[in-house]
Every structure is written in structure tokens, then in C-alpha cells.
Amino acid sequence: MKKALLLLVFLALGWQLKAECPPVVEDFTFTDCNGVAYNLFELLDGGQYVLVHFQNDFSGYGQTLTMNNLYHQYGCNGRDVFFMELLTNADEAQCQSWSEEHHIEFPVIGMDGGSASFYALYPDCIYDYGNNQFLLFLPDHQIFQEPIVYHFEEVFSGLGIVPSNCNFGQCEAPSNLTAHLSASQLNLEWESVDGAQYYHVFSRNYAEEDFHLEANTVEPNIEKVTYHPTEENCYYVASRCEDGSENISDTICVGPKALDFELVDCHGNEIHLFDILDRGQFVFVDFFGFTCISCREAMPYIVESYYRYGCNNEDIFYMEVTTDPEELCFRWCEEFGVEYPTVGLEGGAQRFVDLYHFSYSPHYFLIAPDRQIVLDGGHSGFYIYDLQTIIDAFEPLGIEVHQCYSDIPDNQQESCMVFPNPADGVVNIEAQGLIQVYNSLGQLVDAIVSDSQQVRVNTNRYPEGLYFVQVDGKGIGKFVVKH
Incomplete structure (x- = not known):
């Protein structure tokens, strides 16, 4: 009955036994690369389980680390489980080098110690499983093959094996970590x-x-x-x-806490995350794919919220990021009317993806000025279906509404107040008062006090890109500089 229950546990965890695999093990004596001999039946008859990790080359370092972890967690071969690793294509020198390089403390057996011969005893148990296989031998001389690494602790628990650290106390535990x-x-x-x-x-x-x-x-x-x-x-x-x-x-x-990044948008503007956070702004990142349907469905609401929350000049800074090429960035901005920074593959988007460990779109991040990641669309399941979704996410964080260009009824009035557009050399601004020009990063690039009805601004010193105009703190228009 007990064996039947154990078998059900293993099957529930996804273990599959091949019909050809012998249910009872054969005895064998190993010699590790330090010359110490171990007999399989002596270990089993002593009441220990034996977990064997086979690898045919040196590509299984990750599994070796897992074995080392389990070895320490379950008594360092002095308790219920005995751990060993068999390198089936390694001579004694390679075996010793592997063991020393990775601080392996359980027995490592190479070809000279019998690894290949033992491997040959179980071709139907471990054949066709690649370069990393595991066999678990039970004290009653039965065998379960190919444990799943991420379920070792569940499997051991099902067998009644409990963790037993090797804490015999000669030296202290590390403190003040x-x-x-x-x-x-x-x-x-x-x-x-x-x-x-x-x-x-x-x-x-x-x-x-x-x-x-x-x-x-x-x-x-x-x-x-x-x-x-x-x-x-x-x-x-x-x-x-x-x-x-x-x-x-x-x-x-x-964590979760942001790491810094420096990117360049498709207009050549540099974006330094920590600089933006340090001036007190949240940063909202929309990672998109040009052909991504969900990304496209969300864009009208994201752009609308950009105007609702101050056009990158107030509490929050918007940016788009994609690993698509830069030419698609320009098409994306034109199609959806994006006036804030957009970063493509050439601007470092892949570095951002690698740094933040994600790979799919849409994926939204909201980073607070204290560098805490307060919204991660991938882990929280946050998706944008309408403007209210964004409002509900921003409002509890104290991000306030600062509607920009709300006093401009249409594009015709805007074009009359700021012209020509695009500008090459000079832009005319029909306004009186404190005129401020901001780039798409929300940075002030020019400030002019005007007593006349029209001001001519020299744009030769402006890098190419999108600029916004405010008069006495109110937005009146925008223009693009092209040289």
C-alpha cells in the first residue's frame, strides 16, 4: 500500500517510468576522483536513499549547483540521502578539476571510477534524456528515474525525508548580512x-x-x-x-526596486532614469510591439492620459520602449500621435529588457521617485482597457491631474500661435508674457519674457525633435524642429 501511494505521488509530480526500466537495481561499487570507494548496496542497506546525477559533458553546472544545495539541505551525506555525481565522459583529472572548481563536496565519479560502466547498466532508464539525468534509488532496492529538479523537496517530503542541515557548530553562522x-x-x-x-x-x-x-x-x-x-x-x-x-x-x-538605465529615443534625446526620478517624477514605461494588438488597443488611452497628467512636465514622465527597429518607432508615433520619448532597438531597448527580465508586450512599469517599482504589469496582471484603468492606478499614488493644452480648442488655433511647423531655423510664437519652451523629455530649453505680440525664436541651436510651448504656465502649442 505504501509503495502504491508513493508511486502516485511521483506520477502526480510528473515523473514517468519507462516500461523497460528494471524495477530492482543491480549492485555496483564506485570509486570517486579522490580514490574513495562506495558500494551502492551498502548505502541502501544502511537505510539511505541514493540520488545520482549523470551528465555526459560539463554543460550541467546548474544541476550540479542544485545537487550541492540539496546536499547541504539534507545532511551532507550523513543523514537520509546520499548524493553523488557521475561524469560519464570525464577522466580522473577532469573529474578532480570539476569538483575543485565548483566546490563539490559529495562524491564525483569519472570514467576511471566506473561512471560509464554504471551508466551502461540502465540504458532504458536514462536513455534519450539529454546530458543531465537523475536516478533515485530507494533503500528497498527499487528505482525511480528522472526526478524533476524543481520538485525534489516535494518528492523527498513524500518519502518521509526531512531536511537536516550539517550544523555541527565548529564555526559560526555569518552575521550582519x-x-x-x-x-x-x-x-x-x-x-x-x-x-x-x-x-x-x-x-x-x-x-x-x-x-x-x-x-x-x-x-x-x-x-x-x-x-x-x-x-x-x-x-x-x-x-x-x-x-x-x-x-x-x-x-x-x-526589492522590488529599480535599476538605472540610459536610453536614447528616436529623436536622439538621452533618457536617464535616475535623473528623472531625482527631480521628483514618476516614470511610466509602456513596452510595446508594433504588431501587438493589445498594445494598439491601449494606445489611445495612454496618449489621452499623457495629456491629462501634464505632458511630462508634472508628476509623471511617459516613455515608450520597443525592441522593434527605429523606423517602426516613427510610424508608431505618427499613427497614435505620440509626442513623448519613444525608444527603439537602436536606442538600447534590448538592454532595458535584459535589465528588467521580461520578454513580452504589452508590459507596463511605473517607477516612483524613491525608485520603488509600484506597478509591474507582467506580475500584477495590469492591462489597460480604458482611461479609467490608468486613473485608478495613478490616483492612489498621489499623481495629480494637470491637463495640458486644455485651452486650445483645435489644431488650427495651435498652428496659428506657433508657426511654421516644422521649424528650420526660426519659429514664431504669437504670445505675450513668460514664454517657456520644453523638449519631449520635459526639460526647459528656453525662457523668454515678451512684451510684444509675436516672438521669433532661433531654433538652430535646438536638436531635432518635438518641443512644447507654455505662456505664463499654460500650454499654447508645440512644434517640431528639423534641420
């Missing part, structure tokens, strides 16, 4: 531990159920650990002591 988030990366540091040979750094983000081994280091710090700015990221450090024991620090969590 702190995280330092710079503009472009996250660094960790902690108090040095007497007697520690090196440290294991473990990490997890919100999408992962379990911690995984991030890196090994002999120094009490590590730079540029994996960090997803849109998620909560958690870390802990384990000190590896001289007697093989290990002690674990407290866990700290960081």
Missing part, C-alpha cells in the same frame, strides 16, 4: 567568520519556490548577485567550516 543596491547591480557583504573555509551564497526570487546556490566565495562579500528589479529577491549565506559543517545566516530580502 547586508545588501547594497547600486544603480546597476546588487552586492552582498557580511561579517567574516573565523574557521570558515569559504561561503555559499543562496538566492531566490518571487517566482521560485526554493533557494538555489548562487555562488561560492572565500571572501565575506560578493558583487553582482542575481537580482530581478521587479521582484522580491531573498538571500542567505552559509559558512563552510573546516570540519565540513555548515552554518546559515539570517535571510534578507530586497
Whole structure:
């Protein structure tokens, strides 16, 4: 009955047994790359489960890190589970090099120690599974093949195996673990531990159920650990002591908090995220694809909200980003009347995607002046169906309405007050008072006090792009500079 229940557990987790795989194991003796021999039946008869990781080349480092993590989590081969790795195409020198390079503490067996011979015993169990396979041997000499890495802990729990750290206490756990988030990366540091040979750094983000081994280091710090700015990221450090024991620090969590980026829009304007945030503005990023239907359906509401919230001159700064080429950026802006910065592939859009770890459109980000990511459309399921959706997202954050150009009834009046458009050399502004000219980044580029009814402004010193005109704080028009 117990075996039947266990089998159901494995099947529920997605494990599949091949009909040809023998249900009972054959005995075998291994010799690891340090010359230590292990007998499979002796391990099983001693009440241990044996988890074997096979790999045919050195491409499975990620799975090796997982094994190392589980090894420490389940007793360092001194408790219920015995871990070993078989390199089926490695000689003794390669085996030793692999083990030392990655600080592997469980037995690693190469061809000289019997890895290929043992692999050949189970061709129907592990054939056609690529370069990384796992076999789990049970104390009653039965075999379950190909465990799924992300379900190891569930599988062990179903078998009654409980975590048992190797904390025998020769050296202390790392203390005062702190995280330092710079503009472009996250660094960790902690108090040095007497007697520690090196440290294991473990990490997890919100999408992962379990911690995984991030890196090994002999120094009490590590730079540029994996960090997803849109998620909560958690870390802990384990000190590896001289007697093989290990002690674990407290866990700290960081984020979601933005990393800086510098992009260039399709008009050549540089956009520096932290500069915008530091002047007190929120930043709204719409990541779109030119052929994306949902992106297109949302655009009229995004553009409408841009005017509602001040045309990049007030509480919030709008920008569009796409990995499509720049020529499609211009078509996008023309089609939807986009007057705020739009960044294409040539302007660094792919760097932005890589930095923020996402890959699909539409995807919206709203970043607060304190650099907190307060809206991530991918994780929160935020999509724009109408203007009210945007209002409901912005209002609780204190983003106020600052309608721009509300006093211009139509484009005809606007064109009469600011002309010619496009401008090449000179633009005429029919207005009296304090005239201010802003670029599409919301930056003031010119200020003129006029007592006459018309002012001629020299635009030769303006870079090509879109500009907005305010008179005594009210928008009266816009113009494009082309040289």
C-alpha cells in the first residue's frame, strides 16, 4: 500500500517510468576522483536513499549547483540521502578539476571510477534524456528515474525525508548580512567568520519556490548577485567550516526596486532614469510591439492620459520602449500621435529588457521617485482597457491631474500661435508674457519674457525633435524642429 501511494505521488509530480526500466537495481561499487570507494548496496542497506546525477559533458553546472544545495539541505551525506555525481565522459583529472572548481563536496565519479560502466547498466532508464539525468534509488532496492529538479523537496517530503542541515557548530553562522543596491547591480557583504573555509551564497526570487546556490566565495562579500528589479529577491549565506559543517545566516530580502538605465529615443534625446526620478517624477514605461494588438488597443488611452497628467512636465514622465527597429518607432508615433520619448532597438531597448527580465508586450512599469517599482504589469496582471484603468492606478499614488493644452480648442488655433511647423531655423510664437519652451523629455530649453505680440525664436541651436510651448504656465502649442 505504501509503495502504491508513493508511486502516485511521483506520477502526480510528473515523473514517468519507462516500461523497460528494471524495477530492482543491480549492485555496483564506485570509486570517486579522490580514490574513495562506495558500494551502492551498502548505502541502501544502511537505510539511505541514493540520488545520482549523470551528465555526459560539463554543460550541467546548474544541476550540479542544485545537487550541492540539496546536499547541504539534507545532511551532507550523513543523514537520509546520499548524493553523488557521475561524469560519464570525464577522466580522473577532469573529474578532480570539476569538483575543485565548483566546490563539490559529495562524491564525483569519472570514467576511471566506473561512471560509464554504471551508466551502461540502465540504458532504458536514462536513455534519450539529454546530458543531465537523475536516478533515485530507494533503500528497498527499487528505482525511480528522472526526478524533476524543481520538485525534489516535494518528492523527498513524500518519502518521509526531512531536511537536516550539517550544523555541527565548529564555526559560526555569518552575521550582519547586508545588501547594497547600486544603480546597476546588487552586492552582498557580511561579517567574516573565523574557521570558515569559504561561503555559499543562496538566492531566490518571487517566482521560485526554493533557494538555489548562487555562488561560492572565500571572501565575506560578493558583487553582482542575481537580482530581478521587479521582484522580491531573498538571500542567505552559509559558512563552510573546516570540519565540513555548515552554518546559515539570517535571510534578507530586497526589492522590488529599480535599476538605472540610459536610453536614447528616436529623436536622439538621452533618457536617464535616475535623473528623472531625482527631480521628483514618476516614470511610466509602456513596452510595446508594433504588431501587438493589445498594445494598439491601449494606445489611445495612454496618449489621452499623457495629456491629462501634464505632458511630462508634472508628476509623471511617459516613455515608450520597443525592441522593434527605429523606423517602426516613427510610424508608431505618427499613427497614435505620440509626442513623448519613444525608444527603439537602436536606442538600447534590448538592454532595458535584459535589465528588467521580461520578454513580452504589452508590459507596463511605473517607477516612483524613491525608485520603488509600484506597478509591474507582467506580475500584477495590469492591462489597460480604458482611461479609467490608468486613473485608478495613478490616483492612489498621489499623481495629480494637470491637463495640458486644455485651452486650445483645435489644431488650427495651435498652428496659428506657433508657426511654421516644422521649424528650420526660426519659429514664431504669437504670445505675450513668460514664454517657456520644453523638449519631449520635459526639460526647459528656453525662457523668454515678451512684451510684444509675436516672438521669433532661433531654433538652430535646438536638436531635432518635438518641443512644447507654455505662456505664463499654460500650454499654447508645440512644434517640431528639423534641420
